[in-house]
Amino acid sequence: MTKLISALKSELMQDQIKPIFQDAETGDWVTRGQVEEDVARLKQRLIENKIGNGDRVLIALENSIFYPALMQTIWELGAIAMPIADTTPGDELRRQIATNQYSAIFVQNKFVSDLSQDLEIKKEYIALNTIEEITFLVNDQLLQVRNQAIQVPIKETDLAMILHTSGTTGKPKSVGLTQELLYNGAIHDRDSHQMTANDTALILMPMFHVNAQVMTLFQMRLSGGKVVIAKKFSASHFWQQVAIGRVTWVSVVPTIISILLLNENAIAQYQEYKSQIHLRFLRSSSFALPLKKLTDFEKQFNTQILEGYGMTETASQCTINPIEAPKIGSAGKPFATELKLVADGKLTDEANVVGEIAVRGDHVIADYLEPHADSFTNGWFLTGDLGYLDEDGYLFVKGRRKEMISRGGEKVAPAKVENVLNELPFVEQVAVIGLPDDLYGEEVTAVIVLKEPKSSKRLVKEEVLNYTEHKLAKFERPTKILFVDKFPRNTTGKVVRPKLRDELLATMVGGNQ
Template sequence: MNQPIIKDETLNRWFNGYEIADDVRSLREEFLDLHIGRGDVVLVCLPNTAAYPVITQALWEVGAVMHPIAATTPELELQQELDEHEYVASIVGQELVNAALDDRLAIVTALHLQTYPLLHIIRDRQLMGNDARVPDEDDLALIMNTSGTTGKPKRVGLTHGLLLNGVEHDIESHKMTALDTTMVVMPMFHINAQAVSILSTRLSGGKIVITNKFSASKFWNQVRDNGVTWVSVVPTIINILLINQAANANYSDDIRLRFVRCSSFALPLDKLTAFQTRFHTTILEGYGMTETASQCTINPFDAPKVGSAGKAFKTDVEIMVDRKIVHAPNQLGEIIVRGDHVIADYLDPHPNSFKNGWFLTGDLGYLDEDGYLFVKGRKKDIINHGGEKVAPAQVENSLSQLNFIKEVSVIGTPDSLYGEAVTAVVISQGQQAEELERQKIMAHAQATLANYEQPTRIFFVEDYPRNATGKVIRLKLREQVMSNLIRSVG
């Protein structure tokens, strides 16, 4: 108990088991005094902090449910969230107290914790609350919002049983032990940080380093100074670490990451190979989502297949074409999953997302002859170009091979002749003229893509509209392109 187990990089402080237990006890007692108990939902709006695991544990000990949202949530959006759903309480930092209160009849409690100097609990007095009780496996533990990159986010309810199963699968597939130290660089209101990094590490007895957010210039120093053995990231972070001068300067050969877990979309071969060679580690690519309490597939340590999301792990994964499961390899269709860590329904009705015990992910992909999953993008993102179906991920993976491209997103825009034009929206390194880069993009596309997949429009931008986890919001990007807010060079 006196060993350091969680570090808050912002505070530059390690907390041992006694200190974490003291903070949990203080919070639990406050929840009991405020009559927050079994089944009561508490909204948490905080930045990445060592207090997150403390709040989670204290809420679960009284049987309450945590719903974390981004600390950068605008005040109006926070108020709308509180108005739409019955939150017995909200937990926020000082800067959001007035917005969360918003003329509500409430009790405001300021609590000093070791892991968070001044925490505010706003207890809605119009809601009775329930008695505290140790939760059952089927009781809700977490409510999380989906990414919402193609529409309004869905609310996902994860029970204690689903989370436990998912986390145990993570521990086994990643070979986690008490000797591991992970570093959290992903936002803590996201399933990646909550399940893959925090819960799995706590259950396996390892240590956790929590950063406020990813910093390329600080990353390798943080890994080295804290003895980090693995970290979970997204491909964008891989790309940034490869090209950021400060990151490359701060890396040294005495750093030994056991692996880097990467998910969200597949890395191009050249960038995966470059990262592994430059930083002397292994990238493990996987596939999962909020609805599955983290992962469904993962590349095995001893047999990874580049470009794939790996093989199913403690999950049934199939491909559905025309609402029927197909067993032949290399058949492109919707990815469907089921397992002891997969939800059976959303908190709000979405019946079209489930069929005969399967969760229909909305993602397109195929299983090869060896059972490896290849993810090709979202069904809603598919571009209909003259009757040919174009998967944006296929085009993005090809164009990402160009070293002057920092990031690329491919969308469909209206075309009078073909219905939709394949439109590449590029974030460039900015080291050469855009017209020259456009020509290189077209030449590379002609050499690597089918005619109907080649982009006919190219736009250069400084950044994309993104959600709180950094994912591109394609609907907004398309709107910006269509409203001429982005300068075209095509």
């Protein structure tokens, strides 16, 4: 039994009447004993369907108190969880299922019937404490060659979860996180945040992300605390959820902080529940929070904000601002992580030298599932982000070397969006870039050269939005559509994205074109 599985099982066996997960929408709690019962029943059902060690399980579900029970079940089997966005369109789900060897599939109910018919996959039902009923799909065609589930000892180095982080070419990089990497990442998160069994976290981030899974859920499981789980962030319910759930901390992105500062309902609700709120801090990551917003939030809501830096490849965080000594504007200090900068081809930790951030540690991957030699050097993972360390060892992140777009905490690969937009008959050329957005960090901006002039660009924009609704996950869809006559290009014909971005910013009036 691995350290991760042992810790999760041990927690559920102790004080079984203690509440552990709350549904933020209903306010209902489930106990450790109820979750343990769900894990045992679901595990047995999957074994009966021949699902076991090494099998891949696709998950495309919205946040719920069922999610953590499902994850633990998968790991106790030695299977591999492969969570993706619950907003993934049906066509994309079909493509994924048809081209990947998934033994079991958990998706939104609205997709179950069509997927089972189209792909000839068996439907199974089970009712649990954490969910009234869940329908899941079993790939009988794949499993028919075996007599029973594969049950062999689970090792620390066995894959536990596969997540995808898109590269600038549009082809996702597959990040394989082992049982050991997940455990180490969660332990470091717990220790750096000084988490105890008296703490309660609120999950707002999507649970197909490493942030919600490791940063919040697993570290709370390893600390013996409780977790309130919301389907998604709601400004008009945030402070109510924090107060009623007795939440002590929340992991957020700067977008959430910006919305809470501006939303009148949120401001009014804070005043209503102020006496019942006992937050220790909010932890913010994904992209830098503007200084004024940070200080305004801390003053208005009497809550400390801690900024940190991490990524999928490091099983959550690398740096965090110390609770007792935060430095505003920084991403904090490395915690259980070695961190250096690559400048002029050399590794350095000299102060005020800007370079590519490189990390290594017992929670950092050694390679992607598909080798990417250019992302690693002598045991160091090259993040693609630029930054520097100050004289006190605090990290300041300056931007991304890669061309990824960061929108509200989601990472968007320009090439993937471009490939979809190029299918439209009226598009001559398209480039997708990120433009500044005070609320979401960046806007997914589609810059289009039309094949022929259109009388109404408004109608063209509507066509683009309608088309991408069925082709891309919600966070990948363009939020701004601009038109140009030509792109700036280098001598090899490649679009010079920084120049294009600068030209657009210089010509845009009032944020529109």
